[in-house]
């Protein structure tokens with residue numbers, strides 16, 4: 209019988225959680241065969257232990273709550289019986305005795321008022337020490353309003369009760385007791401509470417018993433087991449599903465990272481291979497003597513020179529970009545003069561600024577001592593890109609460069625370089641995209657001004673490597689100010 213005793217519940221609870229734990233133990237020990245379980249088997253082993261402890265705790269709690277409630281009823285019934293003079297009823301009492309009938313009626317009223325209880329009765333011991341039933345009312349077990357079978361009829365006073373269970377014997381010894389497992393008699397299968405009845409002098413008069421249908425009693429506990437299993441089961445499945453998803457996601461990320469590396473390596477190798485013949489083309493184009501050429505030939509030579517240079521800078525960008533993606537760039541840490549670095553870049557661009565009819569100047573030189581520590585090649589690369597862009601997108605006014613030195617006590621100084629132009633400007637919504645690879649403010653700029661959209665993405669990665677920040681402030685038609693900073697880690 210599944211409901212026969214509390215121990216049966218512990219048996220099932222232990223069986224279920226125990227097998228779950230055993231499965232996870234095996235999975236853990238043979239984890240090389242269960243890739244997916246590897247990191248979580250131990251966790252689920254502990255999970256089962258905790259779930260077991262909680263279910264167990266709930267069962268004990270429910271049991272003691274039920275029993276305390278019942279002892280509460282039983283004590284109050286016993287008190288009333290003692291007050292009414294139950295001690296006067298014995299195996300000699302006649303069935304028509306008014307006190308006896310009053311007690312029987314009282315039992316019937318209690319039973320009607322408390323459907324959770326199946327039966328209430330009292331027992332005493334005769335002169336020979338045998339247990340007999342004293343007051344036991346008719347009981348409408350099936351609650352159909354009739355006392356039909358022999359089982360539902362009133363038990364005659366003095367009927368001997370053979371084979372009393374341990375809890376009943378305990379109650380006769382003066383202790384309130386509850387049965388620990390289901391027992392059966394001619395009326396049914398029960399779980400019962402027995403409490404001693406006292407006479408007016410406080411001596412043992414007999415016992416008062418309350419029966420519960422074993423099935424109903426254990427159903428409460430079954431329900432708790434069932435709900436606990438359901439709850440922990442659902443939680444378990446939820447964990448597994450989300451871990452499975454997480455697992456798939458991280459596998460996908462690893463794959464994506466691999467693919468990214470393959471792509472970067474491929475790009476780096478290809479760019480490298482393309483660069484060699486391209487340098488040959490550029491070299492030859494530069495060496496070609498243009499003195500005897502007619503206009504059309506000169507134009508073609510110009511196209512050859514500018515196209516090959518553009519191609520080289522694009523290839524260089526791709527090479528840098530893939531090296532940055534593959535974490536292959538190592539920065540230098542040397543001392544360099546930031547002012548003269550900027551001067552040299554500006555003189556490099558001065559011709560193209562002149563051709564466009566715009567100014568190009570170094571506005572602000574606050575540094576009496578402009579020695580910075582870092583990687584001058586990369587600082588130059590960033591500045592060439594920002595100043596080149598500024599000139600490219602400016603047709604009126606001009607471009608100015610400023611440098612600020614930021615000092616925080618206890619920290620390495622930072623340099624902030626600002627490149628301000630009065631060019632076409634950039635819409636706010638486009639500004640955040642600029643620093644992402646292959647992205648340009650507006651697709652139409654590609655057509656008009658060319659470019660790969662890699663320059664600023666490379667700058668951003670380089671600036672981050674230098675422990676600085678890069679950003680832009682801009683307003684369409686009014687111009688832009690690009691700035692970047694880097695930490696000057698003085699040796």
Ligand code: ADP
Pocket residue numbers: 593597598599601629631632633634642647648649650653654658659660661662663664665688
């Ligand atoms: P590209 O090689 O295409 O110039 P960048 O990453 O250097 O790539 O620049 C990305 C885009 O940012 C440009 O195409 C342009 O739309 C915008 N941009 C950059 N600098 C400026 C600037 N000074 N003024 C206006 N737009 C700019």
